[in-house]
Amino acid sequence: MSERNLRQAALRGLKGQCPSCGETRLFGRFLKPVEHCPSCGQGWQHHQADDFPAYLVILLLGHLLVPIVIEVNLLLDPPMLFQMLFWPFLCGVVALLLIQPMKGVVIAWQWARRMHGFEKG
Numbered sequence: 001m002s003e004r005n006l007r008q009a010a011l012r013g014l015k016g017q018c019p020s021c022g023e024t025r026l027f028g029r030f031l032k033p034v035e036h037c038p039s040c041g042q043g044w045q046h047h048q049a050d051d052f053p054a055y056l057v058i059l060l061l062g063h064l065l066v067p068i069v070i071e072v073n074l075l076l077d078p079p080m081l082f083q084m085l086f087w088p089f090l091c092g093v094v095a096l097l098l099i100q101p102m103k104g105v106v107i108a109w110q111w112a113r114r115m116h117g118f119e120k121g
Helices: 006-015 052-076 080-112
Strands: none
């Protein structure tokens, strides 16, 4: 079996490209991967990303936003209504921006490590 480059696959997955060849898109819809890569023929139906991408997004958001919220409160002391509207909105937008790249990384990790039906090739 040939070695699969994890770093290259993860970067391709992060960009939403096929982790195998990097030539085409990994996702047909927002979070649904294509069945097969039209360029290299790699099948993506074996992935089992499940809730792990969402967990990674939550972990990342917590570590990024909590210090920002604390600093903004210390420096600017914004009104409570602003905070009740702004922080959940910002969190939602950032979560939507991160979920697809995180799912791409998880699928790429599984492919590079030959997990869940990606053993062949």
